[in-house]
Amino acid sequence: MRATVYHGPQDVRVENVPDPKIEQPGDVVIRITHACICGSDLWFYRGVSKPQPGTRTGHELMGIVEQVGAAVHKIKKGDRVIAPFVISDGTCEFCRAGLFTSCLHGQSWGGDGNDAGQGEAARVPMADGTLIVVPAEVGDDQTMLKSLLPLTDVMGTGHHCALSAGVRAGSTVAVVGDGAVGLCGVLAARRLGAERIILLSSRDDRAAIGRQFGATDVVTGKGEEAINKLLAMTDGGAAAVMECVGSQETFDTAVAIARPGGTVGYVGVPAEKPSINIGRLFGENITLRGGVAPVRAYIPELMADILAGKIDPAPVLTMTVDINGVPAGYAAMDQRKAVKVMIRP
Amino acid sequence: MRATVYHGPQDVRVENVPDPKIEQPGDVVIRITHACICGSDLWFYRGVSKPQPGTRTGHELMGIVEQVGAAVHKIKKGDRVIAPFVISDGTCEFCRAGLFTSCLHGQSWGGDGNDAGQGEAARVPMADGTLIVVPAEVGDDQTMLKSLLPLTDVMGTGHHCALSAGVRAGSTVAVVGDGAVGLCGVLAARRLGAERIILLSSRDDRAAIGRQFGATDVVTGKGEEAINKLLAMTDGGAAAVMECVGSQETFDTAVAIARPGGTVGYVGVPAEKPSINIGRLFGENITLRGGVAPVRAYIPELMADILAGKIDPAPVLTMTVDINGVPAGYAAMDQRKAVKVMIRP
Numbered sequence: 001m002r003a004t005v006y007h008g009p010q011d012v013r014v015e016n017v018p019d020p021k022i023e024q025p026g027d028v029v030i031r032i033t034h035a036c037i038c039g040s041d042l043w044f045y046r047g048v049s050k051p052q053p054g055t056r057t058g059h060e061l062m063g064i065v066e067q068v069g070a071a072v073h074k075i076k077k078g079d080r081v082i083a084p085f086v087i088s089d090g091t092c093e094f095c096r097a098g099l100f101t102s103c104l105h106g107q108s109w110g111g112d113g114n115d116a117g118q119g120e121a122a123r124v125p126m127a128d129g130t131l132i133v134v135p136a137e138v139g140d141d142q143t144m145l146k147s148l149l150p151l152t153d154v155m156g157t158g159h160h161c162a163l164s165a166g167v168r169a170g171s172t173v174a175v176v177g178d179g180a181v182g183l184c185g186v187l188a189a190r191r192l193g194a195e196r197i198i199l200l201s202s203r204d205d206r207a208a209i210g211r212q213f214g215a216t217d218v219v220t221g222k223g224e225e226a227i228n229k230l231l232a233m234t235d236g237g238a239a240a241v242m243e244c245v246g247s248q249e250t251f252d253t254a255v256a257i258a259r260p261g262g263t264v265g266y267v268g269v270p271a272e273k274p275s276i277n278i279g280r281l282f283g284e285n286i287t288l289r290g291g292v293a294p295v296r297a298y299i300p301e302l303m304a305d306i307l308a309g310k311i312d313p314a315p316v317l318t319m320t321v322d323i324n325g326v327p328a329g330y331a332a333m334d335q336r337k338a339v340k341v342m343i344r345p
Numbered sequence: 346m347r348a349t350v351y352h353g354p355q356d357v358r359v360e361n362v363p364d365p366k367i368e369q370p371g372d373v374v375i376r377i378t379h380a381c382i383c384g385s386d387l388w389f390y391r392g393v394s395k396p397q398p399g400t401r402t403g404h405e406l407m408g409i410v411e412q413v414g415a416a417v418h419k420i421k422k423g424d425r426v427i428a429p430f431v432i433s434d435g436t437c438e439f440c441r442a443g444l445f446t447s448c449l450h451g452q453s454w455g456g457d458g459n460d461a462g463q464g465e466a467a468r469v470p471m472a473d474g475t476l477i478v479v480p481a482e483v484g485d486d487q488t489m490l491k492s493l494l495p496l497t498d499v500m501g502t503g504h505h506c507a508l509s510a511g512v513r514a515g516s517t518v519a520v521v522g523d524g525a526v527g528l529c530g531v532l533a534a535r536r537l538g539a540e541r542i543i544l545l546s547s548r549d550d551r552a553a554i555g556r557q558f559g560a561t562d563v564v565t566g567k568g569e570e571a572i573n574k575l576l577a578m579t580d581g582g583a584a585a586v587m588e589c590v591g592s593q594e595t596f597d598t599a600v601a602i603a604r605p606g607g608t609v610g611y612v613g614v615p616a617e618k619p620s621i622n623i624g625r626l627f628g629e630n631i632t633l634r635g636g637v638a639p640v641r642a643y644i645p646e647l648m649a650d651i652l653a654g655k656i657d658p659a660p661v662l663t664m665t666v667d668i669n670g671v672p673a674g675y676a677a678m679d680q681r682k683a684v685k686v687m688i689r690p
Contacts, residue, residue: 094605094606097606099605099606099630101628101630102605102606102628102629102630260439260444260447261439261442261444261447266627269627270623270624270627273623273624274623275620275621276620276621276623278615278618278619278621279615279618281633281636282611282614282615282635282636282637283446283447283636283637284447284636285444285446285447285635285636285637285639286636287632287633287634288626288632288633288634289632289633289634290627290630291626291627291628291629291630291631292627292628292630294630
């Protein structure tokens, strides 16, 4: 099969790799129908993180089950499934608590000898604990499938950020980051009943999606300029701030615009190891809560709302490529020509 | 009157300073009957923080009201009062929410032209918003007054740490720091119903107070050694960790021993600007919550429990000095010969 392989900064290639097959009785093999390029993939694409050359890429995938291991009980051949970005056993202490990302036997796509998402097929270890089945009535409805695809990561991650930030009915929320996660965070905050959602965005195309998703205000500019605008608009900061990037600049902004006693929810991969302004957190009792999103825990409730037409994260997928177009998709996201790229292998 | 003045690292002196008098209609003047030296005073004593030479020191004080400004309504001449370590108006948004430390008109002892705690008397600005009256029936009961004195800071700070860490009935808690705050944190965690309270302490005298306060286990050693012991004892970390120092080493330890999905509560002044291991917080969804404790908010409920004999933080006050003994008290705390020093001016 064809799959995407990392070779170095700015260098991902689509190559022939071995077809997946069942290796453990808990495995299934899926034909990948939809996948994504993630904003966090840009960390290695830009050389900030340095995986081993030869690592397979992609961690957001949906597909159809083609082979089923002997010990798999919940997943059947022919099921259409959503694979979240972490592989989990579904049975350990942390999985039972919904914290699938801290699974005691967790594995990663492209690591641990696994296939990854940006390819034509994948072996899925611990399939019962990892996959979520899409209701059969969705069938081959490509519009709906595109809407469900962000459940593999960004929609659940935005929701985790909103929950972490303590967003509730009536909240005033500031969202730092206008990538797919930030935009989905706006959608999640609106879904949770936030009254005022201020999106920091300086790009008209993204701000437009943000407004469509429920942003009531858009603040342009960066750094001090944006901070001062937001502090003025909120008379001293937002009680709930959502950090959706993970860079030094965005962390600094998020901490600066949090209201005393408020919370910074964060979900952006802190690949640059940003330093945290602990002095301000301490002085103003601002909570820092979040982390890698256990999106599997959120898929059932978010999928129900997508199927019911209550929310639709599809607009973050602004570009579609086939398997051979994956490198062009990376380049487009790197150059911010695309918010997020859908792959139809 | 006599009061303590900072001149430089290792150099605090008791000097003659002007007697306080009413300056604003919201002021009262108190004769200080009891005060403390705080672990956080060691930050300037050791040269980590650098106040202006000439700054008056001390922020934990109790006394008797001697003069009352015209606009003071809740405090009367002759009242025995507790002054928390922040001066607050009691009426702003944050004070109404109990976050007195973020008061929009907040002032500090020894700053803002104010007297400070380690002296014979003090003008108290915004007295109605700052002071708490001790019930008259306590009278001159010195045993009880010593038990109430930690409400000015360390008992409320330990309680804030426990609340911030999410301690509740049945919790497993790890307490990092065996100073007065850490020990009061043990007492607070027990009061909130924690089932297992593991205190990190390598000093027998402090560990003994910790056990008296409710620690079920004491872990000796520092750094990796202590971390590994605690991870083994808890099979992977404590859901609630209380960071009660503020140094790089203690922050590193606290983050390392938190269980995935758990919370690090912190109240130690981060004077050294410790860097936070954001990678672990992110990867394991560990919340960082806390800050400077709004102790005034906690004084009523904690005082009630002290008066009822349910808790008694007095054992943290292991040394008593008069006003001229304050420099010796600093030296004793610096050399860890005293846990915390009570001043009877």
